[in-house]
Structures are given as C-alpha cells and as structure tokens.
Amino acid sequence: MVRICSLAWIILMVVGGPLWAAEPVLIGALLCTTGQEAAELGQKGLDGIRTAHKMQPTVLGRPVELKFADTKSDKAEAANAVARLLDKDKVAVVIGDMISSTSIAASAVAEGKGIPMVSPTATNPNVTAGRKFVFRVCFIDPLQGHVGAGIAKETLKANTAALIYDIAQDYCVGLAKFFEDSFTKGGGKIVAKAYYKSGDRDFRAQLSSIKAANPDLIYAPIYSTSCALVAKQAKELGIKAPILAGDALHTQEFVELGGKDVEGILFTDHFHKNMIHNELGKKFLAQYTKDVGKELEDSYTAMGADAYFLVLDAITRAGSTDPKKIRDAIVATKNFDGISGKLSMNPDGNPSKSMVINKVQDGKFVYVKTVEP
C-alpha cells in the first residue's frame, strides 16, 4: 500500500508538477555591490530590487526569480557578469547597473544578445545611445549638468567655478563636461580643473590649486565617499566656496563620513522620500522599513525598485517573456507611476522625468525642490 501510494505520488509529481509550479520568470540584477567608489550604490539598488520583488513576486501568474551578478564597479567584470546572466542564467531582462561606466560596458553585451536592460541610475548618455534594447528610469547628464549650472548661477550666485572629478569614471567625466558647457554658455567661467582617479583619498594637492584660483563654487560630479573627503579636505584647507554635486551623493555613508563638513551641500538627484505621493511608494516605504529595520535614507533603493516595477509592468503589458516583446512594451511605457515620480519612455531609451534638488542639513538629506524637464 505504501509502495503504491508513493508510486502514485511520484507520478503525480512528474506529470502534474508543471501544472501548479509554473516556470519562473527570470530577471537579472546586475549591480556594483563591491569595488571602488560605488559599492554602496549597488548594495542599495539591490535592497530596492529585493524589496520590490517581495511586494510583487509574480507576473503573468508565474513567480519571478531574481538572478544576481556583481559588476565589482569594474568595466571588464561588468561585461563578464552580464554575459553570465544572459548565457548561463538565461534571464529575460536585466536590471542594472547603478553607475555609468559598468552600464556602458554591459549594455553593449545586452544589445548584442537582444535582451532588454533597464538601468536604475546610470545617467551618462552613452548608456542608451544608439541602442535599441537599453533603457533607464532616470534623467540623463546633459540635463543634470544644465540644471546644475542653473543652480550655480541663480541660487548660489556663482560667476566662476572649479571642477574636481574622477577621470576613471564615465559618469564624472561626462557630467563635468555638460556642466562646463552649460555654465560657460550662461556667461560663467571655469577657473580651475582638478582630476583624480578612483580609489584616491588625498585630494589636498588638487584642492590647493583650486584654492589658488579662488572660484565662487566647486562643482564635484563625483561619488559619495570621494565627495565627502573632498568636502572635508576643502574645509581643512580653508576653502570657503560652496560645493555643488550630482546624483551620486544621496547615501547614508555620505553624511556619516562627511559629518559637519558636508552641511549645506546642494545636489541634483532622482528622489527624496518626502516626495512619495502614491500608494506604491507608501507600501514600498513600509516594506523597506520592515525588511531592513530602518528608515529609507537614500535614492538608489527607490530607483532600483522603480526599475523592477517598470520591468514587471512591461512584462504584464507584453503578456509574454519574449525579450523582443518586453522591449516593445518598455518603449511604449506612458505615464508609469513609480516611487520616484511619473515617467514616460522616449524612443531613445531615456525617460522624460522630473529632477529633484536635495540638500544636506543637520546631518540629514532635505528636499529642496523639483525641477520639471
């Protein structure tokens, strides 16, 4: 009797298994969770994707399975990691990376294989330029540089500016150039430029040359730990000029490392938790606090989640996990209401989206205003 029962059970498992255990939908999470400069961004992006996955674990009636790969904040590793997701894990769509240099490297591979890729926060235009399968859920750097130059001129009343940036990061080099173009077009003058390479911690010599040029403002389109050090060392050197930065600062590490030296720093950004307006965002905040055990204090978590929600929305509309159909559905996205605001996708893979200006005040990030494109 036992034998018959177990035999029946085995047959049921083999034949009937697929009936109730639908094949999972595989989504790749390609993130820079280790490595120089941007590990904290990647880890927060991953937190966001995981939290979003908990909120929406199924699509088309099938469970979603996340496949994670680490780019180690390195271009060559990024190309390897995405190839592994596509060839070995056979994912239908890739979410990632958080930073531009690795996203550019990975996007070439994803494009070649015809698998859609959606970056949460890679803002360099080259990530999506000339690619049909690569998208992002954030604004791009020409706009960010332009808005930054506007703040420099109008809010901070700067006529001269100095630039300091990482020459090994596409994001930093690109954003510095777009700021410079827009700032000089508006009548401003760049009086000093200083460079460093990812992993450097001592910027005193560079900052000394900036101090000698006596600018009204320092524009630092760099990642959070480096920017905290730049701010500290600038104070140490007695530089009074305010620092303006881009969207790579909004991490808890930045205020922890920078302490009182980063007070008052303004930066262009994707998101602030106070601008959450919809049910999705409120649910996300609650879920995040429950899972991680603390309040949401950064923007990358929300952006990672938005990329996930957008991908799921596209798969639902496509009604299939065929990469081509998902790609067409992503392009057709109109008024997608994410955590970080409304978004409509343009044919070039970049969304039309508003930008946020945040500020550090009393060791916290404070929302200043929203800029419409």
Added chain:
Amino acid sequence: MDYSFILQQIVFGLTLGCLYSLVAIGYTMVYGVLRLINFAHGDLLMVSAYLAFYGIVIFHLPWPVGFGLAIALTAVLGILIDRGAYKPIRRSPRISALITAIGVSFLLENLALVVIGARPKAFPEPAVFVGVLETGTLRIPYMSFWVLGVTAVLLAAVLVVVRRTRIGMAMRALSRDMETVRLMGIDIDRVISFTFVLGSALAAAGGIMWCLRDPPLDPFLGVMPGLKAFVAAVLGGIGSVTGAALGGLLLGLSEVLIVAVKPEWSGFKDAVAFSLLITILLTRPTGIVGEELPD
C-alpha cells in the same frame, strides 16, 4: 605659485611620505631577512584600521586602548601569516613564496569583503586629531603633526632595535646568511617572527593614521598604499630601513608636488610613482641607499 603655496604642499607631501615610509619599512625588513616580497603587507593596513574601528565603535574602548590593541593584534596576525603561509615553504624556490604572498593578500581582502561587507565605514576621529593650525596663509592639520611625530619616534625605535640590540644583530646576520646563522645556534624562527611583528606593527600604526587622516574604511584600502610603499622600498633600496624611510618621503613629496605644480597631470600621479619604480629598476636597481640592512 608663491612661497607659501609650495610650503603648504611640502607639509602635505611629508605627511603622505611618512605614511608610505612606515609601511615601506615593514616591506624592506621582511625582504632583508627572508628575501621575500610580502605582498600581504599592504592589507595589514586595512586589518588594523578595521580592528581599531571595531574596538572604538563597537566595544567603546577609549581611543589609545583601541589603537594599541589594534596594533598588537595586527602584529600577532603578522606572525600568524608567517607561520601559516610562509614557514611551510621556507625551503621552496623564492617564486613560490612570492605567489603565496599574493594569495594571502587576496585572502585578507576578500575575507574582509565577505565578513565586513563593501559599504565604506566612517572611521572615528577622536578630538585630539581634528583641527587645523593656521599660521599666516599656511594651514597645517593637527593630523600632520601626529603623523610626523609618530613616524619619527617609530623610525628611531626601529633603527635602535636593528642597530643596537641582540635581536637586531641577529636580524642583520640573518639577512647575510641564513645557514650560518642557524649553525651558530640562533633560533631563526624567533628572529623571523620578530621581524614580522615589527613590520606589521609599523604597518598597523600607518594604517590607523591613514584612516584618521582620510576616514572611509573599505576592504581594499590597503592595496594602493601597499603598492606605493613597495615602490618606496625599492626606491630607497629594498632591504635598507633608512632607504625605505627616505624612499617613502621622496615618493610622497613628488606625488603631491607634481599634482600641485601641474594640476592637469593629477590623474596620472600613480603613473608617475610607477614610472619612478621602472626608472630606478633600470638605472639603479639597488636604490638610493643600496641593498642590505645597515651595519
């Protein structure tokens, strides 16, 4: 480009140079005794910084205790690395030991990555280290005084130990001829362990001051300083303690001055350091001071 600007850069250059020197001395001593380039040496910086961080932030130790404990534990780790990784292959070809050293370095980095995680941590900054002395246009951070002072004291102590004590004599003898020293009845392993203790403790002090100066802690923070200190040791003449100290100062000063005088080259300052290494190896392989521990 005025006088005070250059003076300011010299202060920064000397500070950086002292930190390189402290690490370079450890490289050079181990090389002098074992003819082994201990590539795991740079990672001891990272280990000591994390130990100090945990001592102060998690266990709430007062900073002198926390730092002292971190230095002591790093010195113990130095012995453990020697006993675990280098001693078993002491009689193998030198290249095996070199590759083992690289392996130990990767092991320490990735262990830290797995155990501690990649998110950078803020190093605690006790109030005595924070602040700037202003004299005219010159601004000298208090940390620079600490770095210069501590390095001077430690360097003097190491020179006394190497030149004036019995164990120092044994170290110097060992660097000449290991077999003869063994025949003389000297406990070689004890001398080698002592070399590792001294070198690791210096690296630990360097690592803690490095993070006090520029605080974020991450598992790979020892890699670049380690490589630069290696360049400094070769520059000064690997095997020589004074050479390593001189090489460190020279490297620190040249790195800072190049960036200050030619800001457009600042992205290439590492390239400058490593070009210096290649030039030295091509033109004067024994470095500024020459090989061998000083007699």
